[in-house]
Amino acid sequence: MPEQLLNRPTTQISLDNLEELTEFATEYVLTRPIYKSRNTSIVTAVHPEFPGVVAVKFSTELERLENEAKAGELTAETPEVVDILDTCIDTTTNLGYVVTPYTFSDLHxxxxxxxxxxxRTTVARDMARGLSAIHRENLVHRDVKPENVFLSGGGGKPAVLGDLGIVCENGHPTNMYSDKELGVLPYPDVTASGKTKLTPNWASPEQYNVGSITAKSDIFNLGLLISYIIMGVNPYDKAFKSVIYASVPERKRHAIDHLYVVDEVENYAEYLPKIALDHQRKAIRDLLGKCLSVDPTDRPDIDETIFALDSALSKV
Incomplete structure (x- = not known):
């Protein structure tokens, strides 16, 4: 993974200004902004060397772009993982971009x-295959959620797992926040703007505890995603409580702004809807009963997960 880049100058290019972005990415004809946040702007574009429309993601978070580019290079031969077509990192302006094929629809x-x-089961299986390629490189995706699943729109092409910006090495330690009054607290990775890199109700429980992040963390996330795809619910939505401030002095509350306390359960499959299931859905629910275990060692590996989804598909 790339080393952290320090002491960069403040960007002089506005992410809101399409003309300035065009001058920065001179090889592209930028057409339409499709997403904007404080540190990122995604714009559709065309390029003479790439067929069809592409998406250019401009960002001031250069380390995240580098992360995405390197992970994309390692998984370049995998159709279920986003294809990184081009990358530019410019430390003089503190701006860069990655280019991917443009997809009209995410899973949401x-x-x-x-x-x-x-x-629906095919999309779930495609995501498992994408994760398999990432895990083979000893990496963990960490951000499997509907917004990062891009649908092909048919034609026999698989769904694609995107946004590799917070991929980490297998066994990466969870970040800790140390405070004299509160002790040591798990503190999720944060972006340059101070926001957590994790999506609270799409992150495995161990990412909010002392320990390490492994491929089994992705299995939990995949279980949440399969629940959403097949049953239309994310069991975390029912399980999450709001951040608890009761025993924390007000001046210290910033320390736990990104922490979420969950109900003490052993398996989040308990929060799946209690509905009558046909044989195929029952097989998938049995898989979720393993994927959504709080204890990572009780979860299946990615090959077992793919096998279970392939078996379910053979019965549809």
Whole structure:
């Protein structure tokens, strides 16, 4: 993974100004902004060497872009992982970009178009295959969620797992926040703007505890994603409580702003809807009963997960 880059100058290029971005990425014809946050702007574009429309993600978080580019290079031969077409990192302006094929729909927007159990299970299996390629490189994705699943729109092409920006090495320690009054608290990685890199109800429990992040963390996330795809629910949504401030002095509350306390359960499959299931859905629910275990050692590995999804598909 790339080393942290320090002492960079403040960017002089506005992420809101399409003309300035065009001058920065001179090889691209930028057409339409499609996403904007404090540190990132994604714009559709065309380039003579790339077929069709591409998405150019501009960002001032250069380490994250470097992370994404390196992980993309390692998984370049995997159709279920986003293809990184081009990368630019410019430390003089503190701005860079990565270029990927443009996909019209992520899973949040396109789930309703997946109208059969077979099509939904196929997307789940595609995500498992994408994670398999990442895990083979001894990496953990850490950010498996609907917004990072891009649908092909048919034609036999697989769904694609994207946004490799917070990929880490298998066994990466969870970040700790040390405070004299509060003791040592798990503190999720934060971006340059101070926001957590994790999506609270799409992150495995161990990422909020002292320990390490392993491939089994992705298995938990994949279990949440499969629940959402097949059953239409994320069991975390019911399980999460708000941040607890009761025993924390007000002046110290910033220390736990990104921490989430969950109910003390052993398996989040308990929060799946209690509905009658046909044979195929029962097989998937049995898989979720393993993936959503709080104890990472009780979760299956990615090959077992793919096998279970392939078996479910064979019965649809």
């Amino acid at each position: 927007k396109g789930l309703q178009d997946l109208r059969t159990l077979k099509s």
